[in-house]
Amino acid sequence: MRTALFPRMAALVLATGTAVTVMAACSSSDSGNSASGSVTISVNCQPPTSDPIDRKAFNDDIAIFEKAHPNIHIQPKDEFPCDDPKTFDAKLAGGQMENVFYVYYTDVAHVISEGQAADINSDVSGVKGLGDIQTSTLGVFKGPNGHLYGLPKTNYSMGLLYNRALFTQAGLDPNSPPATWDDVRTDAKKIAALGNGIVGYADYSASNQGGWHFTAELYSQGGSMVSSNGKEAAFNDAAGKAVLTNLQQMRWTDNSMGTKQLLTIPDVQAMMGAGKLGMYVAAPDNLPTLVKQYQGSYNNLAIAPMPGDHATLLGGDGYMFNVKDTPAQIQAGIQWLQFENLTPGAGQFNYQRSAANGSPVGLPEPDLWKGSTATADDQAKAKYANVPSQNDQDFITAMKTKQGKIEPVDAQQIYSVLDGVMSAVLTNQGANIDQLLSDASTKVNSLLANQ
Amino acid sequence: MSIAQRGPRSLASPMSLRSTQGKIVYWAIFGGMLILFVLAFLFPIYWMVSGAMKSTPELVGTPPTLYPHQAHPGNYATAWSDMNLGQYLTNTVIQAGGAWLLQIVLCTAAAYALSKMRPLFGRVILGGILATLMVPTQALVVPKYLTALDVPFIHANLLNSPLAIWLPAAANAFNLYLLKRFFDQIPDDLMEAASLDGAGPIRTLWYIVLPMARPVLGVVSIFAVVAVWQDFLWPLLVFTDGTKQPITVGVEQLAANLPLNETLAALVLASAPLVAVFLVFQRHIIAGLGAGSVKG
């Protein structure tokens, strides 16, 4: 008899990782200041040893930074994924969270509301270029009091990731991907007609990912998940119905979504990497994974703007500051983040180095900047680009103009409800969409009421 | 050696096994079970081992292939070096080995005490131990973690130490219960005889009871090692130092940047030692049983 275990699922369901504690001590993260005025901060999300190129780049950056700031010492922690919900709370509970810790956009509100992040509003006045970060991106890290609690690292918006080779094979033009959901349907049908186990369009329907994609697709149809006061479900309308009807028709009428459902991220990525999938909704951060883990190729993969003329779902990541950090540690952390993540030409934006290392340059994310910094960044990227970024040109252009909406509050629990809706539509031919939406709406209302 | 002579008599009578009809039935059942077992239990292993040798697109492609069209046995070597499996395996062996030892010693002692010595409050203690079977271990993970961070009274921090695996592993109610059950079956006469001969409870345990207990010790050992070997969430939490993690966590951590077939190869390599361990302990069970039924 086996004792039940939470299973390992990185390559297949959830990626996981571990945090590396700095000091062995029972108490909080680390020593902070010493008498001579030097500061030590722990920073997580160092790339793992299985990613030697990025890891070396990160370590080199630390060396460069420490040389420029001799009184700051950085202790990196590697873990993958950098933000693992399974260890997040435990780390916080045990005081093991790093001084400067990595978060997804979706965690920010929760972390702030639980009082687990330091308010850095007064400390960021020295940060250059803060004004050139896109307002919506920076806004993610602002608390209800309007103060800043963290700094972004990347952002992404959802688009349509597609396989150029399959498009060509199906007689479609890989340079003009579908721009409306009707087009998606037509194209998916043609790709699925290629046979041989090839799927035209795939979507998630398990582990809350179905709900997440429903949200993205709802935004693209012009809908919203919750009302503006956050108290009521708002997806039981024409937009919501359009999303589901579209999926239903692709699944059952056209048969272009394949028979295997209850898919999650690794399932779909595996299909795409193996050349068995025409298109799916994704963010550009999928591209490196498809190439590294699933043996796809950059030449073949492209990303188009989200179909439909409306908004798209925004996401991203960044760093926040442990509420127990000393002011000196916060200052040090801000300086590090500024160097590594927010300085064009250095740190993560050191395109010259990336190109020399063979890392992909020219992917359409992140897209943090506006104004003159944006222009400079684009030029630098173009100069060193080594992936066919013309594949993604439309997406890049659209990113600047398309409205981006972030996830609703209490996203995960709402996604859980919508997961049921997605899986119903995709596994049950006789699913009644109106009924499903209405039931889901009632459930979400009761959830929101009980917060 | 005839069929019947190969082992102690059980359900089938020796006479029927000598008859021709009996032999036909026996071999038919034998063959049937063999095929069933190979299909049900060996085929997945084959699939896992051969899958690791496929290229990733072939691995995930549909329809799936029964054998690799282009075998890459080198995946195993690559996985070993890319994922630094040697280090992770060493960690796992240390953690599982220590947990096994501690569990055998502590649980056997406790089961013996509860079963044969029946101290005051023994039933209460047993009840408390069995009650832990009702609480799912995963749900306890965070409080357990907080305990490991700061052990009450001694204020030690067990993070990144194998003790964080060994000590909780010793609290295995199921194995303790198996042991106690076994000891319960040992007749009191035997214990009486031993004590009349002047042996105290400990001597009785060591010289008389333990040698008898080989079968159940074998079973308990297998369960103990497998539980620690396969555990994931707990080592994920307590080993923040990457070099100390066991193989389940280590492979997980590195998998995201490596091709899927390599990850599968790593998982195969991670399971292989378990099979070896099983064979070792499994023989122990047979040896213990084959030593004959102890009479009286």
Next chain:
Amino acid sequence: MVATTDLAPRPVSAPARAPRAAGRRGRRVGTNLTAYALLAGGVLCFALFSWYPTIRTFLLAFQHTNFVGASQWVGWKNFHRLFADPEFVDAWRNSFEFTGVALVLGFGVPFVLAVVLNELRHWKTLFRLLVYLPVMIPPAVVAILWKWFYDPGNGLFNEVLKGVGLPTSSWTNSTHTAIVSLVLVSTWANLGGTTLIYLAALQNIPTELYEAAELDGANLLQRVRHVTVPQTRYVMLMLLLLQIVATMQEFTTPFIMTGGGPQDATVTVLYLIYKYAFVYFDYGTACALTIMLFAFLGIFSALYLRLTRNAD
């Protein structure tokens, strides 16, 4: 579990003894102390890593915690939140269904396998190894494997069914068949251990009993009914209880195979606890659900043990 010359399952204790001398009490205290010494190590581990965390869980069930500052006492609020959650009822129903189906499909199988394996006298090690192999396969691999088996389109099972002309199934894709499909996976992955336990128990049935039964003219099935089953009755009853308790705590299989779907058909109580703890970050409510499960299992076990008291 030692074979004895006694034919009864319980060893017969010696007839009335001579009254002991007063030294008995001294010996009793000594025995107690030795017993406590033997128990000390184990009890310490249980206390630190089972009992103490369990008590903390009880306390946390009535608190709202953010792990940084002090926790706040919120009384029954976490429980209210549970009752208002649409998944709460689903989770309990699914867990009961899972346990029930697992009993029907999975309880008898290890016993039957053990009985048959016990009769086979060649290649015993191989059979034991094979039956235990699934336990040693990492859950991640189990998931990839069975997801392929269950693919409604061209998964192995449906291909085989089509090949012999039988109707195919949606397996995990349909709310009607999802739980049964998962039970198959779970049974396959876990029956090795139980089979081994039964094997050990069977090996200790005194051979004389079989001889006596045969002399009485019992055929094979009758021997099973009148010798094998009664002799293993206690083991079976205990394993039955343990199986019920364990399958009510099922989490791994739905987690890796279906993510709780389709339409929450496979969300179990443990899965919901996981969601509250690690997805919704509401640790207090997760603890509340944990103690509800604990209470249920505790009461159930107490009743069960009372009813089966006479089995041994």
